[in-house]
Amino acid sequence: xxxxxxxxxxxxxxxxxxxxxxxxxxxxxxxxxxxxxxxxxxxxxxxxxxxxxxxxxxxxxxxxxxxxxxxxxxxxxxxxxxxxxxxxxxxxxxxxxxxxxxxxxxxxxxxxxxxxxxxxxxxxxxxxxxxxxxxxxxxxxxxxxxxxxxxxxxxxxxxxxxxxxxxxxxxxxxxxxxxxxxxxxxxxxxxxxxxxxxxxxxxxxxxxxxxxxxxxxxxxxxxxxxxxxxxxxxxxxxxxxxxxxxxxxxxxxxxxxxxxxxxxxxxxxxxxxxxxxxxxxxxxxxxxxxxx
Amino acid sequence: xxxxxxxxxxxxxxxxxxxxxxxxxxxxxxxxxxxxxxxxxxxxxxxxxxxxxxxxxxxxxxxxxxxxxxxxxxxxxxxxxxxxxxxxxxxxxxxxxxxxxxxxxxxxxxxxxxxxxxxxxxxxxxxxxxxxxxxxxxxxxxxxxxx
Numbered sequence: 001x002x003x004x005x006x007x008x009x010x011x012x013x014x015x016x017x018x019x020x021x022x023x024x025x026x027x028x029x030x031x032x033x034x035x036x037x038x039x040x041x042x043x044x045x046x047x048x049x050x051x052x053x054x055x056x057x058x059x060x061x062x063x064x065x066x067x068x069x070x071x072x073x074x075x076x077x078x079x080x081x082x083x084x085x086x087x088x089x090x091x092x093x094x095x096x097x098x099x100x101x102x103x104x105x106x107x108x109x110x111x112x113x114x115x116x117x118x119x120x121x122x123x124x125x126x127x128x129x130x131x132x133x134x135x136x137x138x139x140x141x142x143x144x145x146x147x148x149x150x151x152x153x154x155x156x157x158x159x160x161x162x163x164x165x166x167x168x169x170x171x172x173x174x175x176x177x178x179x180x181x182x183x184x185x186x187x188x189x190x191x192x193x194x195x196x197x198x199x200x201x202x203x204x205x206x207x208x209x210x211x212x213x214x215x216x217x218x219x220x221x222x223x224x225x226x227x228x229x230x231x232x233x234x235x236x237x238x239x240x241x242x243x244x245x246x247x248x249x250x251x252x253x254x255x256x257x258x259x260x261x262x263x264x265x266x267x268x269x270x271x272x273x274x275x276x277x278x279x280x281x282x283x284x285x286x287x288x289x290x291x292x
Numbered sequence: 293x294x295x296x297x298x299x300x301x302x303x304x305x306x307x308x309x310x311x312x313x314x315x316x317x318x319x320x321x322x323x324x325x326x327x328x329x330x331x332x333x334x335x336x337x338x339x340x341x342x343x344x345x346x347x348x349x350x351x352x353x354x355x356x357x358x359x360x361x362x363x364x365x366x367x368x369x370x371x372x373x374x375x376x377x378x379x380x381x382x383x384x385x386x387x388x389x390x391x392x393x394x395x396x397x398x399x400x401x402x403x404x405x406x407x408x409x410x411x412x413x414x415x416x417x418x419x420x421x422x423x424x425x426x427x428x429x430x431x432x433x434x435x436x437x438x439x
Contacts, residue, residue: 059372060376065320065324065373066321084379085326085380157370158309158310159299159309198305198389199385200306200361200371201423202393202423202424202430203409204389204390204409205389206414207404208411232299235302237415240306281386
């Protein structure tokens, strides 16, 4: 059967993609950010998954205000990097896993989550920046991402976004879905976005290092408590765009220590933890958790 | 009974909720149109004429022409959509975010390198942090105003 063995968490700041694409990774400003992912790139090579289930948000790219799905699963065979106004990022096409994605969609909907099924969608920096950070720079034509990716988009553009609690429950449903798939597949689930940042108004540039790190501690050790953090706490403490962090709880909910909504098994192993300020307007957070 | 909106007392922050989204629908959809290179060209060639193709309010059009992102947001704009205007102008997200604080680009960049804006005094309206309404604009522009 298929199995989720690890979860990866990372910010997906667009400027990180631009720094990679424009060859700025060695600049003093960017060096500390990329240094934080050196371990992770090696870890990806040593622990290559068969499929990545990648939770991210679309930034008014594939979804305008015409349609705003709360949870959208990409079931297509492939997904093109989007033109977000600067031209598409020069990265490989994202190859999907239609069979596993459709299986997950059916199972998760039967577990009472109303997913939107998307068979055509371009993917923006929310999805491609985490891949670049974890897999390194790749040639768009001659290279490929290490494995198929199932994009899973969460609405965090128009309020209200789904609650942390619901995201956490969804993660549990996704794990059940994966484990009911017959083929032996090693699946990683990634939660992306965050950490504290605000991109708008007089409070733009807000960073809350203490809150971010306390939140990370709690997400690792007490995910049930973390899942109960209300929206307003994210907005007030981590900035209006810091709310993206609820997506990390989908990945955390899919880990093996969470059973029937409670922590019952052994805690996951923290393989890597990294935090840095700033990347453009944002605090960068990154974790790798492996099932014990 | 009205909807619960616990986020109205966060200083310097507009949450893009259903009400803002309804107000800003055409403004944001205009922004979305700038994802296509051909539309960017037409907009740049004659901004006013391009804006007039959209059922936006006159105030929304003025806010776009002035590139006043705070004004755009008050009229229902969302930052992820407004970012398409910035991309059309060749501006980075940091330049766009900074422009909403009154700081110069360098002042804003320095603040971020210094660890970002502090949360202290900026959680609730009525405190005394640098994002509070009585302390705008920020940076040298604000000092000039005070002098």
